[in-house]
Amino acid sequence: MKRDGTIQALRATARAWKLLAKKQRGLFPALGLRAVVTALSPYVPIYGSARIIGELAGARRPETLAFWVVLTLGLTAGMAALGALCKRWAEVEHQQSVYTEGELLTEKLFSLDYNEIDRQEIFDLDSQIYQAYNWNGWGIAKTVFCFRSLLEAIVRILGGAGLSVSLFAAQTAPGSPFPFLNHPLCAAAIVAVLLAVAAISPLCADRANGYLLRNAEENMFVNRCLSYFVNALLDRRRAADVRLYRQLEGVCEPNMSAAFGLFSKNSKIDRWMKGPVGLWRALSQSLSAVLTAVIYLFVCLKAWCGAFGVGEVTQYVGAITQTFGGLSSLLTTLGDMRANASYLETDFRLLDWPNHLYRGSLTTEKRADRQYSVEFKDVSFRYPGSDRWALRHVNLTFRVGKRLAVVGKNGSGKTTFIKLLCRLYDPTEGEILLNGIDIRKYRPEEYRALFSVVFQDFKLFSLPLGENVAGSREPARRRAEACLRAAGLDPAAFQNGLDTFLYRDLNDKGVEVSGGEAQKIAIARALYRDAPFLVLDEPTAALDPMAEAEIYEKFDGITGDKTAIYISHRLSSCKFCDTIAVFDEGQIVQRGSHEELVQEPGVYATLWNAQAHYYTK
């Protein structure tokens, strides 16, 4: 069972190493060199001082002594310098590996289709990975530590074994009182004790750690809770609420203390630490002391019986102690790798997550005349895991170059309709056609490039205005400025024009734009893309009535020859649209122009009458 576990853990770890090595070429050479130098360093003084002591206790030749002293000092200093250099290099690479791991996961998340990202399972996996890393660096990051300690342990064992092999071969002087010391069984018994202690000592440490692992969920929860409240309290958008409602004293601190209670005096963890955890750790350490005593006894007895001189005594004791350290560390590392295997499994579940969306191979023809027609044919849709229809039997054809308004109450399916139109999801039933061909048959990226969407919950970056509009570090400045103007913002009104930083996260001179300004920037971003379809999802929600009126007035200019789709629950925004589709409970219940729809009894007229007093004045 355990062997299988170790093999599986080794396999998973090797896979993580491969992924990291591919992205960060310098990582493993740097870690490897550091491990080898660190593991071999102690053997230089062990070997050198054994020669010096041997010479001092024997012939005491000045040239030989001088030779060994100079060589030992020179090599020790050289190894120390090399060690320091390798350490520096390895630390830089190790630090970098944190970003490499982040990159692996972010690239994966970015490569996932929207419908996958929207799944609760992906959200859970992502947050489990984050919490495991935060708790104790579990996951891919842990494999970097494991590589270093595994290699270091192996080199230590090999080096120590090389320096202590002659201990077992050396024969005691004829007639010495303990001839059994020369017997191969005696050597075997010593090696067996060494191996047994090396195995049992980490097992005791594992037992101690086992208690802490049993608390893994609670530990993670405490970390999660703390990082949530710390981030929430640092969030500027909450600053006013936190103060006005005295949330720090009222909810944040009490909840953090409650979470911390898991570690308080007389808590389960506290009792474990004072009881079994402490005992197992003490046992683990005392076993090592017993082993040292056995080694000293064996080596000194053999020396006393004339097998070798005093110089070798220091060499053997030093070498075996190092070997033992290497063995323990090897077993501890294998234990860590076994424990890490389940966290790696979570990492790989995310990294291996497939995109389920069918990817067609047709290219969307680039039409200069923008004559793209889209048709919804009896489309119904249920969100994954939901048994409610978000859209039911939707039939609709877009007339090229026209303006379509999609209206309806909250939850009536308007945004879902747009998500299907942009192929963020595929219909559960029915089909959507682009120029008569099912949109699944096109390459998704090319198909999506036909749409510029301003979602209700759009987000801007803390970057210069121009970069936000262009989505590039090198914006076409004139075009970006023209798009901003078209969306109703004068770039000259910003202190540094397109180079003005938005928000202060990355730049002290950043400007805090209002919700309305942000929305205009998002509209400019959509215009910059210059796609044949322009979709505005509640684009005026954050605007004041003046700004809203301004956008409507400009709407014809903004959309130009594009096919525009305009989603709103404010009906005043629909008046200028050619067609209005009224959604109710996932269905299109009415269709027509404003003039037609206000006349006929139905959802539109009811909504209009309810809102009319805002607009008629």
Ligand code: ADP
């Ligand atoms: P609208 O844009 O008209 O306010 P939506 O299209 O957002 O409405 O929502 C339509 C229905 O689909 C609602 O009942 C909503 O609860 C549900 N819904 C929206 N998004 C999801 C989702 N990601 N998972 C499950 N149900 C959803």
